[in-house]
Each structure stands twice: as C-alpha cells, then as structure tokens.
Amino acid sequence: MRRTLPLAPSRVARRVELPPRPEGFAEDAPPRLTDAAGRAYTYLRLSLTDRCNFACVYCMPSGGEHDHALRPELLSFEEVVRLVRVFAAGGVRRVRFTGGEPLVRKDVVRLVEMIRASTPIEELAMTTNAARLAELARPLRAAGLDVVNVSVDSLDPARFGEITRGGDLGAVLAGVHAALEAGLRVKLNVVALGGVNEDEVGALVDWAWGLGLVPRFIELMPIGEAAHLPSARFLSAAQVQARLGARLAGGAGVADERAGPARYVAAADGSGREVGFITAVSEDFCATCNRVRVTAMGDVRACLADRKAVSLRDLVREGASDADLSWAIHWALATKDAGHRFTDRGASEHTNVGMSLIGG
Ligand code: SAM
Ligand code: SF4
Numbered sequence: 001m002r003r004t005l006p007l008a009p010s011r012v013a014r015r016v017e018l019p020p021r022p023e024g025f026a027e028d029a030p031p032r033l034t035d036a037a038g039r040a041y042t043y044l045r046l047s048l049t050d051r052c053n054f055a056c057v058y059c060m061p062s063g064g065e066h067d068h069a070l071r072p073e074l075l076s077f078e079e080v081v082r083l084v085r086v087f088a089a090g091g092v093r094r095v096r097f098t099g100g101e102p103l104v105r106k107d108v109v110r111l112v113e114m115i116r117a118s119t120p121i122e123e124l125a126m127t128t129n130a131a132r133l134a135e136l137a138r139p140l141r142a143a144g145l146d147v148v149n150v151s152v153d154s155l156d157p158a159r160f161g162e163i164t165r166g167g168d169l170g171a172v173l174a175g176v177h178a179a180l181e182a183g184l185r186v187k188l189n190v191v192a193l194g195g196v197n198e199d200e201v202g203a204l205v206d207w208a209w210g211l212g213l214v215p216r217f218i219e220l221m222p223i224g225e226a227a228h229l230p231s232a233r234f235l236s237a238a239q240v241q242a243r244l245g246a247r248l249a250g251g252a253g254v255a256d257e258r259a260g261p262a263r264y265v266a267a268a269d270g271s272g273r274e275v276g277f278i279t280a281v282s283e284d285f286c287a288t289c290n291r292v293r294v295t296a297m298g299d300v301r302a303c304l305a306d307r308k309a310v311s312l313r314d315l316v317r318e319g320a321s322d323a324d325l326s327w328a329i330h331w332a333l334a335t336k337d338a339g340h341r342f343t344d345r346g347a348s349e350h351t352n353v354g355m356s357l358i359g360g
Contacts, residue, residue: 016308016335021327030326033090035302035333039289043094044087047296048108049074052101054129055165056153058191058226058233062165075298077111079316083294084119086325092292096125096149100296103132109139116144125149127189131167133175137182147185150176154197155207163196180211188215192235201243209273216262216276223304237277241265248275261288292333300329302336 033041050069052060075083084095095115102108103126115124125147126140133148140148152172154160160169179186188208192201201217208215217240220226220233241248246268253265253276262276286303293301298313310332315325 016310018310018328018331021324025330026323026326030086030089030323031330033087033092033292033329033333035336037287037336039287040091041290041292041333042091043096043291044084044092044294045096045098045291046080046084046294047099048080048097048102048105048111049100050296051104052099052129053104053131054101054167056167057163057165058193058220058229059224060165061225069297073297073313075294075296075313077107077114079298079313080111081114081118082316083298083312083325084115084121086322087292087329088120089322090326090329093121094123094125095119095121096127098127101129101131102126103128103136109136109143112140112143112145123147127151128175129164129167130172130175130179132171134171134178137175137178137184141182141184145184147187148179149187149189150179151189151191152176152204153191153193154200155203156200159197159200163193176211186211186213188213190215190217191220192217192240193220194232194235194239196233198235198240198243201240202247205244205247205275209267214264214274214276216278218278219281221280221304234281236282237279238282241275241277244275253277255288292329300332302332306336308332308335 035041054060055062084092087095097108097111099105105111112124115121123146124144126145127149128151130148130150130152133150137148150172152160153163155169157169160167160172176186176188188204190197190201190204192198197204205215217237219237220229220235222234226233249266249268251265253263255261255263261280262278264274264276267273267275289303293304294312295301295309298311298316299309300312301309310328312325312328315328320328
C-alpha cells in the first residue's frame with residue numbers, strides 16, 4: 001500500500017508519496033545517506049524559522065509579510081534534536097541552523113545546548129544577519145556553537161537599510177565584533193547586486209581582510225523575490241572577481257571541500273588572505289553536493305531548487321520510528337535530481353519560493 005503524506009502548505013512544498021519502508025530497512029544500523037549519483041550527505045542545513053527581523057529585497061516580499069508559519073507548525077526543539085540524531089545516524093557530521101533569521105527563534109541558546117548534549121554532531125554552525133548577535137554571541141558560544149556565517153551586503157548604513165529594508169548596520173557590525181570576541185569562527189557572506197552594491201565589493205573585501213576574515217561572494221539565485229528582480233541585478237562571480245582586479249592573484253581559485261561549495265582565490269600580495277566565490281548559478285557544484293535541508297516546518301528537501309518535500313514533522317507527530325524517519329530521508333535523497341534547474345527561469349517551479357521559506 002502506498003500512503004500519501006500529510007504535507008506542508010503547497011506554496012512551500014509539492015505533494016509526493018512516500019513508498020512504504022522496505023522490510024528490515026534501518027532496523028539495526030541505518031545505512032549512510034547517499035543518492036543515486038553516489039553523493040554522500042554529511043551536512044544538514046536546518047531552518048529554525050521562516051521569520052526575519054530584516055526583509056532583504058532578494059529574499060522577502062515587500063514589507064516582509066509573507067504568510068509565516070504558526071508556532072505549532074514549526075518543529076519543536078525536541079523534534080529538531082530527534083531529527084538531528086536520525087541524520088547523524090545516517091552520517092551527517094555538520095549541522096547549520098538557518099532561516100529566516102535563526103536568532104529570532106525564542107530560546108535558541110537552549111536549542112544549541114540540547115544539540116550539544118544529545119547528539120554526536122561534530123560542528124554546529126549558524127547563518128545569521130547578526131542583528132541580535134551582540135547580545136547572543138557569548139551565550140551561543142558557551143552553549144557550543146562553533147561557527148557563524150554573517151551576511152553583510154553593504155558597509156554604507158543607508159544602502160544597507162535599503163537592501164535589508166530597515167536593517168541597522170551598526171547592530172550587525174557590533175554583532176560581528178561580538179562573535180569574534182566570543183571565540184566563534186566567523187565567515188562573511190555577500191550577495192553582490194548589479195547597480196546596488198557592485199561598487200563596494202573592494203571595500204567589503206578590505207574590511208573583511210582587516211578583521212582577519214574571508215569574504216565570500218554568493219551569486220544571486222533566481223528564487224523567491226530574486227526571481228522578480230531585473231536581470232541587471234545578477235552579477236556572476238567572474239564579474240565580481242574582475243572588479244576586485246589587482247587585489248587578487250587571479251585564476252579560478254581552489255575549492256576547500258570542508259568549507260562548502262566556494263572556490264577561494266588568493267590575494268595578489270602573497271599574504272595568504274583569500275576571497276571566496278559561490279557560483280550557484282554560473283557554474284553549478286551539484287556533482288559534489290553533500291547537503292540536505294530541513295525547512296522550519298519540518299520538510300526534508302533534497303535540493304534548494306526543488307519543491308519536492310517529505311514532511312518529517314508529520315511523520316514524527318504520527319509516531320514514526322527512527323527507522324521510518326531514516327527511510328523517509330533516504331527516499332527523499334534517492335529521488336534527487338543530478339543537478340539544479342535555476343537557470344530555466346519560468347520552466348521550473350521554484351521561483352515563487354523564497355530562501356527564507358526553505359532555509360538558505
Ligand atoms: N537570515 C540569515 C542571513 O541572512 O544570513 C539566514 C538566512 S538567509 C536566507 C541565508 C543566506 O542566503 C544569506 O547569506 C542571504 O544573503 C542568502 N540569500 C537569500 N536569498 C538569496 C538569493 N536569492 N540568492 C542568493 N543568496 C540568497
Ligand atoms: Fe532575513 Fe536573511 Fe532573508 Fe535577509 S536574507 S530577509 S536577513 S532571512
């Protein structure tokens with residue numbers, strides 16, 4: 001018998017049927033999470049909320065008021081911990097909390113403590129806009145958070161306010177400093193936007209280097225609000241690299257598998273400093289993908305660019321065993337496409353689903 005899973009709202013997910021768990025599957029030891037292309041999954045990105053205290057122009061609708069999940073629709077902390085344990089049993093070693101803005105989730109420090117106390121995860125990271133990091137960096141570090149990736153698209157307060165629709169650059173910069181002082185490893189993400197912050201890419205690199213950090217430029221992906229922006233907003237990594245000109249040694253750079261899909265280009269001055277480029281659109285890195293996503297409402301997503309989802313939350317709430325959960329995750333990954341379809345604008349079905357809903 002095939003069962004149809006209860007699903008998260010259709011704006012976020014596409015209905016899929018989960019075949020019954022094969023007899024004996026994962027009853028002793030769950031198999032490693034792999035897919036048909038032979039990719040192994042060791043990295044989980046889990047969204048803690050679809051809400052945010054910013055409303056970036058490429059991420060949130062104007063005003064930021066999409067239909068947010070209601071509290072009972074979100075995974076509870078206990079559910080998050082249970083799922084992380086199941087993923088860990090399948091080989092996941094690194095977990096990143098994201099959103100929306102993970103720091104607006106109430107009691108997030110307690111969740112970090114719970115993950116550390118009850119799961120074997122080796123590295124716990126968070127992607128954040130840092131607006132609340134000045135107050136939370138120290139308790140997060142004490143609770144066991146290792147890494148924060150902070151998004152900073154401009155160092156000009158007025159421009160920063162425009163991109164984020166009201167974000168306070170001063171609070172973000174204070175958050176970056178607090179994270180460094182608390183002993184967190186800090187990475188910086190920048191989305192380079194044509195005609196918006198492209199004249200600042202050099203200043204952003206100099207600022208990051210001055211703090212001893214590695215800035216990484218992420219290509220704008222045509223999902224959610226970004227799909228409706230003028231095409232002139234898209235800047236390829238090659239265009240950003242060209243703008244950085246003499247600062248960099250040139251060449252394609254080298255990948256650092258542990259650090260994710262970015263390739264890193266060295267500074268021209270031999271100082272060992274670097275700039276990262278994440279070419280999500282211009283050259284996909286799907287062949288080496290090792291990441292699986294869980295949305296704030298508990299859908300497992302094999303790919304950011306595919307709305308196909310299985311609701312782990314509903315399975316948990318129906319009383320599923322760890323073996324059932326492991327099967328659902330395996331099945332979601334086994335049916336994953338070999339590559340994404342970001343570039344078939346219109347033809348694909350991801351364009352109305354923003355990063356804040358899936359978990360960036
Ligand atoms: N609120 C946190 C933040 O901004 O860092 C975490 C969630 S946010 C969705 C994660 C990352 O996705 C941010 O670095 C953001 O700049 C990036 N992002 C959002 N929408 C994007 C898009 N359409 N293309 C590329 N990056 C995007
Ligand atoms: Fe919020 Fe991050 Fe999306 Fe900006 S990119 S609106 S900070 S979730």
